[in-house]
Amino acid sequence: MKGLTCKTRNLKTNPTQLIIYWFLLGSFYSCSITKYIPENERLYTGANLTIQSEASIENKADLKTDLQAVLKPQPNSKILGMHLGLYYYYKNQTEKPGFINKWLYKKIGEEPIYQSDVETYEVEDLLLNRLENKGFFYGRATAVFEETDKKAAVTYNINVPKPYRMEQYKLDTMPTSIGKSIEALMPETVFEKNMRFDLNRMKQERNRIDKGLKQKGYYNFNDSFLIFQADTNNYTNKQFDLFLKLKNDVPQKSIIPYKLSTINIYPTYRVSDSVSAQTTSYNNKQYIQEEEFFKPAYLDPFITLETNQFFNPADSRNTARRLSTIGAYKYVNIQYQELDSLAADGSGLLEANIFLSPLNKRALRAELQVVTKSNNFAGPAFSLTLSNRNLFGGGETFNITPKIGYEKQLGGKQNSGNSSLELGIQNELIFPRVLFPIKINDDFFKYSIPKTKTSLSVDYLKRSNLYTLLSGTALFGYLWDANRYVTHEINPISLNYTELLNNTPEFEAILENDPFLRRSFDQQFIAGLTYGFTYNEMIDTQKKHQLFFNFTLDLAGSTIGLFGKDQGPEKPKTFLGFEYAQYAKADIDFHYHFNFGNEKVIAARLFGGYGLAFGNSDVVPFVKQYYSGGPYSVRAFNIRSLGPGTYNSDTSQNSVFFDKTGNIRLEANLEYRFPIISFLKGAVFADAGNIWNSKENPIYNGADKFDGNFLSELGMGAGIGLRVDIQSFVIRFDLAAPFHDPALPKGKRFDFDVSEPILNFAIGYPF
Structure with missing residues (x-):
């Protein structure tokens, strides 16, 4: 291990050695391959394409790309400039290739492509055919080999003539019924005057008309019944009229709706x-x-x-x-x-x-997770969901989900609690229709009918040496798809009640030291409205550019505040004897994916969130506050350990023995994902983010306040990841280290410390 570490450090500090190393290695493999090439053969190294034209060519780059697609065969592939697949093919042909050579040949080996495998006359015909499909008739293509002792490449020289261009696009005589239907579709044609003859655009036009006719009732029609005819008789300067016709002997049932x-x-x-x-x-x-x-x-x-x-x-x-x-x-x-x-x-x-x-009337689903949480807590969580479908004969679904989770603090400097136990049960009833006092016209929801969701849940959380928390939640709302990409979810009734029980002296000391934290627990009753808007292009897996946008709004206490009971000056109002919270909270989450192809993706994410306490509240409830760090956030920092702002618990006189939270959160992530082998995927990533408070919490000594210096207070980190991706079920391991720690003094924050990296384990991709 020491030798390996030494080599890695030397290569890192001396890039010249790295270049020389790969050059010598490449030369070694090249020489090894050359000696295996038969005496009467040359290794084919690829084809080049040169285009000469009588006039300027529109979209020349696209034309060249289209022509390059027919250049065959493809030469042997290279990895870092070396023919490794070819090398292991040759090694496997020896009398005793060895186990490793056999295995590598099976994984990456490929048979050699020689000069004799290249049929240039076939490629020339394909090139001329592609030119004609693009309107360039009577072109020329010639091939010339460039040869060395053991290698050969070919150059195809293409002479592109002036293209034929369309003057008029007309509909030929057709039977009355279908003729009128096609004529009504003509104004939306993809053709335009003076366009170049293009076979692909003609196929698009046939598909467009076929789709339009299907929407008009032509059940038996097929786009193959349509043909185009180009007439150049009226012109002498490479122009043509294009006519759309029906083929002869089209079945009668195909031309009636x-x-x-x-x-x-x-x-x-x-x-x-x-x-x-x-x-x-x-x-x-x-x-x-x-x-x-x-x-x-x-x-x-x-x-x-x-x-x-x-x-x-x-x-x-x-x-x-x-x-x-x-x-x-x-x-x-x-x-x-x-x-x-x-x-x-x-x-x-x-x-x-x-x-x-x-589906089966009843279904049972079990889920086992290994979770990591705040202050180095980790442990298993198990949930069981029993579903009863079509409960009342109208497609209703009733789900009951009990869950249990146990976490243990595995390490860290803080000892606020060494274990936690969570028990809960959720009851959910979903109606596939709108339940509303006033009848809503179903035509308003043309794409999909909203679902009415009701749920009632109870949770019990015991953190040893700290407290016991009992909470109940009730929701009533609607969920529907506006179109293929847009989803709305609105919960006009959202109720949450929490009660803090069995406080230990240690936790009372924490609350005494942090009045903001005490206030965030005091307001036990939350009643309000939540709304979510989602635009998701990630469902189009083949799309090159994919966008995802989510906006959520959580508004609590405004309506119930109208019925609040005044307890006197300087005291919060109550409803039914409960002190209730008032706040507004909004989040924006934006994702962008750029797909290179072959499972290579650049993924980016921006997140911003702000919570504003008002009226009855001077701080957002603890369960609604933001945190930063962890496997779905800034991965170079433990979950809930980053921030707020520049706060450093190691140097502060007022140490914080609880989760670090704030009412403002900003994050940005960038990740490059790539395949490794089979279901194993890799990633290289960088994250940045932090949380702040808009109103200073005295316990943080002013380090948590959001101001104009927020960019210099971002926690930043980078790392590598390994993902096991089996049919969209992803187990993710990310190893990251910080290179900018806002908790450090100015001038010392930039330090890529890889001595103690953070290992994140999670299910699913982070964004």
Whole structure:
């Protein structure tokens, strides 16, 4: 280990040695590979492309990228400038390759690509074909090899002529019905006058028209029925007219629209069912089920299909998605069957069958976690969720979740409590519809129907040598998707009651020393409203640029304050005998992901939060305050150990023996994620952040106050991570060390101390 440490330190302090090392290693591998190349062969090292044109080319870079895509074969890959995959291929061909060489060949080995494997005439034909697809007809392509003793590369020289450009885009003669429908779609064409002939844009136009016709009821139409014809007879300067036509012999049923004649819903469909079912008519739909599993009046609003409306695949997808969100069904399958008869207007008729496969009535889910918390506390947590689906025949779900957690302080300088025990139970009832005194038109929620969520929970927390905390929470609110990316959640009723029990003398001393902390525990009753807005593009996993934005608002005590009882001057108001909190708290959380491809991602995050106490409160309740540090925050600092501001508990005369919190929080994170092998992923990251108080807490000696110097008071750290990612279940290990500690005196804060790094263990990605 000493030798390894010494080498690493020397390479770090002398980068020239590192460069020489990799150069010599690369030369060694190159020489080793060269001796294995057969005498009559040369190793193919790749292709270059040169483009010459008669005139300037629009989007030349895109054209070159398109042409480079057909250059084949691809040469052998390199890792840090070395053909390691090729090297282990050759080593594996020896009589005794050895176990390590065999294993490395299996993982990264690749067969050699020689000059003889390159068919230049095929590539030349592909290049000319790509040019023609882009409107450059009658171009030329030639290939020239550049050869050395053991290696060869090829250069393709492309001569690009002046392109053909469109003068007019016209619709050819078609049958009346479909002709009018296509004509109505023409103004939205992707074509424009003087555009270059482009086969890809023609495919886009065919797909666009096919999609538009499907939305107008043309159930049997296919984009392959459309063809384009270019006519250059009227021009001599490389211009053409483009005509859209129907192919000959298109089936008659493909050029007529279809209407829905009958809609059948099977709320309890099972493939193995053979029992005769009963049929109930509701809102011009047929509900067919053995017994009433799901009440038609509650299921009907989720179905956007209507009889006598034209077939539209968007309505079908919308119905399937809405039904899937109920939470009572495992599969949703919508099938259409053509009927032999026609409608009075000549349209075709379809029968829609919606097959719904229910989930099991009851389900049990167990969750075991290893958690890390404040002051080096760590331990297991176990929860069990029992679900009862479709409780009242309207898609309702009832969940009951008991939980237990135990934590032990594994180390650290503070000894406020060496263990904690948490017990709790949550009851949640979810209705897949709006429960409101006034009826709300379902058309207002076209994308999805809101869910009404009610919950009641009780928690018991005992921290040894400190206190026992008993708390209860009740919520009533609504959750719905406005579209594919936007989600709203509003809880007009949010109640929380906490009672501090069994205070120890040690904790009383803490409260006596910190009056702000005492005030944050005194206000036992919190009643208010919460709202959350989420915009999430992360669901599009193939998207290059992904955004995530979340805004939350927590407003407590404003409404209940109207009924508060005045206890006299300098005393807080009460409601039903309870002192209640009044505050407003807002958070903004922004994420950005840049996907390189091949699971390589740059992920960035910005977070800002502010809590304002007013009226009955001079401090935000403890459970609503911010903290910084930990596996989902600034990972170079222990959870809840960073800040507030520049406070340093080691040098302060007023030591803080409790979690460090504040009413202001700012954080920023940057992370590069990359694959290692199979399900193992790696990361390199940097974090910055801190918490502050807008009103000084005397115990912090003014170090916690937020002012214009906040940027110099950010805690900063960097590190590396290892993630086990198995089908979106992620176990994460992050090792980080601080390089800017705001608790240190000015001038000494920048110090990348790697002697005592922080190891973070968590489930899921941090952002």
